[in-house]
Amino acid sequence: MPREMMYAEAIAVAITEEMQRTPNVVFYGQNMAMTDRDPFVRKFGKDRVRITPISETAELGVAVGAAMMGLRPIVELYMSEFMLVAFDQVINEAPRMRYMSGGQVKVPVVFKAGFGFAAGWAGQHSNCIYSTMMGIPGLKLAVPSNAADALGLMKSAIRDDNPVVYLHHYMLMLDKCAVPDGDHLVPFGVADIKRAGTDVTIVATAWMVKKSLAAAATLAKLGISAEVIDPRTLAPLDVKTIVESVKKTGRLVLVDQAPRQSSAAVIIAGEIAEHGFKYLKAPVKLVTAMDTSVPYSEPMESFVLPSEEKIVATVESVLAKRVAAV
Amino acid sequence: MPSSNQLSRDRLIWMYTQMCRIREFEERVKRTFVEHPGVIRGHAHLADGAEASIVGSLATRQQTDLVMPSYRCHGYPLVLGTPARALMSEIYQRKDGVCKGFGGSMHLADPTRHFPTASGIIGQGIAHAAGAAFAAQVKKTGQVVYSFFGDGSTKQGAFYETLNLAAVWKLPIVFILENNEYQAYTHISLEDANAKAGEPLAQKAKAFSIPGVTVDGTDPLKVYDVMTTAVERARSGQGPSLVESKFYRFSPHGNAITVPPVPTQFQEHESIEVYGNRAEFEAAKKSDPIAKFRAHLIADGFFADADAKKIEETVRAEMEDVVKFALASPFPSPTDAVNYVYA
Numbered sequence: 156m157p158r159e160m161m162y163a164e165a166i167a168v169a170i171t172e173e174m175q176r177t178p179n180v181v182f183y184g185q186n187m188a189m190t191d192r193d194p195f196v197r198k199f200g201k202d203r204v205r206i207t208p209i210s211e212t213a214e215l216g217v218a219v220g221a222a223m224m225g226l227r228p229i230v231e232l233y234m235s236e237f238m239l240v241a242f243d244q245v246i247n248e249a250p251r252m253r254y255m256s257g258g259q260v261k262v263p264v265v266f267k268a269g270f271g272f273a274a275g276w277a278g279q280h281s282n283c284i285y286s287t288m289m290g291i292p293g294l295k296l297a298v299p300s301n302a303a304d305a306l307g308l309m310k311s312a313i314r315d316d317n318p319v320v321y322l323h324h325y326m327l328m329l330d331k332c333a334v335p336d337g338d339h340l341v342p343f344g345v346a347d348i349k350r351a352g353t354d355v356t357i358v359a360t361a362w363m364v365k366k367s368l369a370a371a372a373t374l375a376k377l378g379i380s381a382e383v384i385d386p387r388t389l390a391p392l393d394v395k396t397i398v399e400s401v402k403k404t405g406r407l408v409l410v411d412q413a414p415r416q417s418s419a420a421v422i423i424a425g426e427i428a429e430h431g432f433k434y435l436k437a438p439v440k441l442v443t444a445m446d447t448s449v450p451y452s453e454p455m456e457s458f459v460l461p462s463e464e465k466i467v468a469t470v471e472s473v474l475a476k477r478v479a480a481v
Numbered sequence: 482m483p484s485s486n487q488l489s490r491d492r493l494i495w496m497y498t499q500m501c502r503i504r505e506f507e508e509r510v511k512r513t514f515v516e517h518p519g520v521i522r523g524h525a526h527l528a529d530g531a532e533a534s535i536v537g538s539l540a541t542r543q544q545t546d547l548v549m550p551s552y553r554c555h556g557y558p559l560v561l562g563t564p565a566r567a568l569m570s571e572i573y574q575r576k577d578g579v580c581k582g583f584g585g586s587m588h589l590a591d592p593t594r595h596f597p598t599a600s601g602i603i604g605q606g607i608a609h610a611a612g613a614a615f616a617a618q619v620k621k622t623g624q625v626v627y628s629f630f631g632d633g634s635t636k637q638g639a640f641y642e643t644l645n646l647a648a649v650w651k652l653p654i655v656f657i658l659e660n661n662e663y664q665a666y667t668h669i670s671l672e673d674a675n676a677k678a679g680e681p682l683a684q685k686a687k688a689f690s691i692p693g694v695t696v697d698g699t700d701p702l703k704v705y706d707v708m709t710t711a712v713e714r715a716r717s718g719q720g721p722s723l724v725e726s727k728f729y730r731f732s733p734h735g736n737a738i739t740v741p742p743v744p745t746q747f748q749e750h751e752s753i754e755v756y757g758n759r760a761e762f763e764a765a766k767k768s769d770p771i772a773k774f775r776a777h778l779i780a781d782g783f784f785a786d787a788d789a790k791k792i793e794e795t796v797r798a799e800m801e802d803v804v805k806f807a808l809a810s811p812f813p814s815p816t817d818a819v820n821y822v823y824a
Contacts, residue, residue: 210642216608224616316824
C-alpha cells in the first residue's frame with residue numbers, strides 16, 4: 156500500500172532510511188540535534204548527527220573532506236542562499252576533487268537546502284539560484300516537486316558517489332501525496348511526465364510544477380491539452396524526454412520561478428533550439444519571475460512571480476500563434 | 482613518542498635525506514622553467530626553505546595519519562613515499578603523473594599514501610582536513626590529520642570557521658601554520674594584525690581556546706618535539722592545536738604570471754623583487770635549514786662530511802633520473818579529458 160506523506164516528512168524518512176541502511180551516512184547542520192530528544196539523535200547518536208556553528212564554509216568543507224575519507228555526509232543548510240557564503244566549496248571544491256586527482260577520490264556529499272520561499276521572506280531568502288549550479292561538471296542537482304520524488308531523489312542523492320545539491324521547495328513542504336512502498340528510489344536524469352497532453356508541452360520544476368498542473372487543469376476546460384514535464388534533476392538534465400514531448404505537441408512553454416536570465420528555462424530553451432527546432436510550430440515561450448529582487452509586500456511579490464494565470468495566458472498565446480499561422 | 486634527542490641515527494639520516502630530496506626536487510622544478518621552457522604550465526609553488534618544517538612534522542606520523550597541505554604541495558608526498566617520478570610527471574603534464582595530468586603542481590594527490598588532495602584555493606583545504614579528521618573520529622580509526630597551510634590562509638574565513646568547529650568537536654587534527662612571512666607577494670607586516678603588533682601568529686589559537694605554539698621551523702628537531710605534543714593531544718581525543726612554524730621561503734610565491742607566448746620563470750624573491758630588501762633575503766639564507774641540520778649532524782657525530790656528500794649525490798642522481806623520466810613520459814590522450822567527471 157502506498158503511504159500518504161508530506162513533502163517535508165518524505166525527506167526526513169529518506170534520510171532516516173538511508174542512515175539505517177548505511178553506517179557511513181552522517182547528518183549535520185545549524186540549529187539541529189541540539190538535545191538528546193532530537194529524533195535523529197535518538198536513533199543514530201551524537202557521533203553521526205551533529206549541530207554546527209553558523210559556519211557554512213566549514214560545514215561544507217568538512218563534508219568534502221569527510222566524504223573523501225569514506226563518510227557520506229548530508230549537510231542541512233536550510234536556505235539555498237546560505238550556500239553563497241561558502242560557494243567555493245559547492246562550485247570549486249566538491250565537484251573538482253575527483254577530476255583534479257585523476258579519479259583517485261570521490262566526494263559523496265549531499266548539500267540539502269530549501270529555496271523559493273515566496274511567503275514574505277523578501278530579497279535575500281526567497282531566491283532561485285539553481286541555474287548557477289547547472290553546468291558545473293561533477294555536480295548534480297535535484298529539485299523535487301512532490302513527496303514521492305522528494306523521498307526517492309533524497310535516497311538516490313545519498314547513495315550517489317558524486318556531490319549532490321538537493322533543493323527542496325519551501326512552498327511544497329506541507330503538500331501530501333502517495334509515496335510508493337519499499338525502497339523507493341527516483342533515478343537522476345529521468346524527467347517525469349506529471350500530466351500527459353497533446354497540444355503544448357509545459358516544463359517546470361518544484362513549486363512551478365504545482366502551478367503548471369493547476370494551469371493545465373484550467374486549460375483542459377478550455378479544450379487545450381497540456382503535457383506537464385518535471386525534469387526532477389536539473390543536473391543531469393533529461394533533454395530527451397522534453398524533445399520527445401515537443402515532437403508530439405510542437406509547442407513549448409517553460410515555467411521557472413527564477414528571473415529570466417538566471418533561470419533553468421533559458422538553458423532548456425537553448426537545448427530545444429538545437430535539438431528540437433524542427434518540431435516547433437511556435438516560438439518557445441518562458442514564464443519566469445520578473446527581473447527584480449523578490450519584494451517583501453505580498454501584492455508586489457505575487458506580481459513578479461509566475462502564476463497560474465500567467466501560465467494559462469502564455470499557453471493561449473502560443474496556441475494563438477498557431478491559429479494565426481494557419 | 483620519543484623526544485627528538487632519542488631519535489636514532491638512522492632516523493636522523495632519513496630526515497636529512499628527505500630534506501635534501503625536497504630541496505633538490507624544487508630546484509629541479511625551478512630549473513625546468515629555464516632548461517625546458519613550456520614544460521610546466523600555469524603556476525608552481527616551491528617549498529625550498531620549508532624542508533625542516535615538513536620533515537620534522539611528518540617524522541612524527543604514524544602509518545595511516547593523513548596529510549592535507551595547501552597548493553604548495555610538492556614536499557609532503559616526497560616524504561610520504563610517492564615516487565618522485567610520478568610527482569614530476571604530473572608537474573610536467575604527463576600521463577605518468579600522480580594525477581595523470583589532470584591536476585598539476587597545485588593539485589597533487591596520492592590517497593593510497595594518505596595524501597587525499599590539495600586545494601588550490603587559499604584556506605579552503607583547511608576545512609577538508611577537518612573533514613578528514615571528522616571521518617577519523619566517527620569511524621574511530623585512530624588517525625591524526627596534519628593540516629598544513631600558509632600564513633596567508635589565516636586571513637581566510639575558512640581558517641576561523643574550521644578551527645572553531647574543530648575545537649568544539651575536539652577533532653584529531655593538528656593545524657600547522659607555515660609562517661614564511663609572505664602572503665603571496667605581500668609582506669606579513671602589511672596584512673596580519675598579530676604581525677603588525679609584533680606578536681606571534683600562534684596566538685590566533687587563543688580565539689578558539691586551544692594550544693598555540695610558535696616553533697623555529699628551520700630546525701627539524703624543534704618542529705618534531707612541538708609536533709609530538711600536538712599529535713599526542715589530537716590522538717588522545719583532546720582536540721586540535723595550532724603550531725606556528727616559522728621559516729623563510731627562498732623562492733618567490735610562484736613562477737611569474739605571464740600570458741603565452743611570453744615565457745615564465747621564477748624571479749627573485751619578493752623581498753628583492755618587490756621590496757628592494759636584499760639584506761632580509763641574505764639574512765634568511767644564513768639560516769638555511771638544510772645547511773644548519775647538516776652541520777648539527779656532523780657536530781654531534783651522526784655522520785661525517787663525506788657521508789653527507791654521499792647522500793646529496795644520491796639525491797641529485799635520483800632527481801636527475803626523475804627529470805629524464807618525466808620529460809620522456811607521454812602526454813595524456815586528449816580524449817582522456819572526459820574521464821573522472823563523475824564517479
